[in-house]
Amino acid sequence: MPDTHKRKHPGAGYVCLVAIVKRTVQASPEQIFAVLADGWTYSDWVVGTVHIRDVDEHWPQVGAQLHHKAGPWPLSLHDSSTVLAVVPNRSLKLRAGLWPLGSAVVEIILDPLTAGGTRITMKEDFEAGPLLFVRNKLNDLVLHRRNIESLRRLTDIVLRSTPKEVRR
Structure with a gap:
């Protein structure tokens, strides 16, 4: 079952889940x-x-953007993601756009572990657009599975680009 946290959505009378x-x-x-x-x-x-x-x-200073294309051709959507907050080597918070479907806030937190290595925590929640209003457990499960795969891919890139003698 996905790790989620409930929070009250501002201005709305319902609770939505944050995928972690x-x-x-x-x-x-x-x-x-x-x-x-x-x-x-x-x-x-x-x-x-x-x-x-x-x-x-x-990039990745606050306000910087990366412009991306998402989804398969010919249905690809062009949008951008904007840095909302950054603490170098510790965290990065982005507003990820995917209009006309909406946008999400994604936060990546890097916690060093005393035994070596780092715990990466990725939090994502829809912020605006139609996806915000069609939230359900199935959507949360899909988002959760997508982010598990994203962190797996990020890990592969980090480990490929880091010589073994430098890893902690």
């Missing part, structure tokens, strides 16, 4: 953040993103 996925990686937060800081890699690990069209030069 965690993964432990034998790499440092700095090694993982180096991949997050390279906006051109997002189509390699974010499930559903098929092409990065452009990345602002100041």
